[in-house]
Amino acid sequence: MALLARIGLDRFNPAQGGTRGMRIVATGLLVAMAATYVLARSQEARGMPAWGYVRAFAEAAMVGGLADWFAVTALFRHPLGLPIPHTAIIPRNKDRIGGALATFLRDNFLIPSVVARRLRRADVAAAAGRFLAQPPSGEGRLREGASKLAASILESLDDQRLGGMVKGAVAARLKALDIAPLLGQSLRAAIAEDRHVPLLDGIILWAARTLEANEAMIRDMVHKRAGAIMRWTGLDERLANAIVDGLNKLLAEMAEDPTHPLRAKAEEGLATLALDLQHDPAMQAKVAAFKAEIIANPAVAAWIDGLWRQAREALLNAARDPHAAMAGRLGETLRQLGETLQQDERLRRTINQFARRATVGAVAAYGDSIVRLVSDTIRGWDAGTVTDRLEAAVGRDLQYIRINGTVVGGLVGVAIHAANAWLPALR
Structure with missing residues (x-):
């Protein structure tokens, strides 16, 4: 030079x-x-x-x-x-060059012991933490390239097959979920913290409105079931008024008095239901059968399908516009994760150990395949x-x-x- x-x-x-x-x-x-x-x-x-x-x-x-x-x-x-x-x-000599290059990769890079030794000095978690917390100046192009790749992969996958896999996994997860004990524990916790009171108030209010909306039907039922003498003397109307007034008074008292005996009975019934949901096999079997009927309903299948389509569209939108996605809650979450990775030594050690094991395992399992891929590609x-x-x-x-x-x-x-x-x- x-x-x-x-x-x-x-x-x-x-x-x-x-x-x-x-x-x-x-x-x-x-x-x-x-x-x-x-x-x-x-x-x-x-x-x-x-x-x-x-x-x-x-x-x-x-x-x-x-x-x-x-x-x-x-x-x-x-x-x-x-x-x-x-x-x-x-x-x-292109075939020989390809073979020599593949052999070089295998002997110098794709040996599990060599990979493990090199990764032992690498702090993958800390590097990832720095990248997430404070992306370098060139991160924009890297993010855009990765986003374009992710969007291309997602768009190239068979929507019917991939969607079927996702929806099948969701449905299988719902079927495997033992929901009765969860409901029982949630109900028991709600009763212990008096979070069931608004539920009882809502039921009482709903009953009052239902009674008001169906008052004419109740009067008609009493009139039809009363005998001719009661209708002739007008006792049927007095009986219907008494029934409607009594029910209205009862609901009003239950709404105003938190210690009303019927409210106490209702709370006792809810406590018994919570206990049965957690420990009674018969009740759990009924809940499981009811859950199976709901899952088998076409409306639930349509709901799961809608969830998949919304999730897929959200992933595509995030991939197509990574800056908007990273500027929101996802970006803030990733930045917090990066800071945690830099500060938590125990978490870093765990992630580095996992990265080493995963990489060494991949090399051991797929090293020969990678070598053949390089060699066959050059030969082709x-x-x-x-x-x-x-x-x-x-x-x-x-x-x-x-x-x-x-x-x-x-x-x-x-x-x-x-x-x-x-x-x-x-x-």
């Missing part, structure tokens, strides 16, 4: 010109050496000895440049399209694909080899010419 700096080629930016630009520079330098050789040869024939050094430089530079051009080109293709032996090395590429990808990766550096070969060859040519010119004089 020092040679390139002296002739000004270090100012060439490979990122701007790429492989093609470097190839043009290397070829242009070779053409310039050819033109310089012709000029120097003509001037040297006129009796100008200094041009001999220029001619020697250009001549040797052409030799060096052509030799390195041949060597670089022979890696990827046949020079000038001629099937010269031991050229187009990479296309002819056509020769042109392998050549283009490798040349794109290292092509610019290879063109620097051509440039260096041209310059170094020229300097060697000058040195040899100088030696030929000065050695006879020294003798």
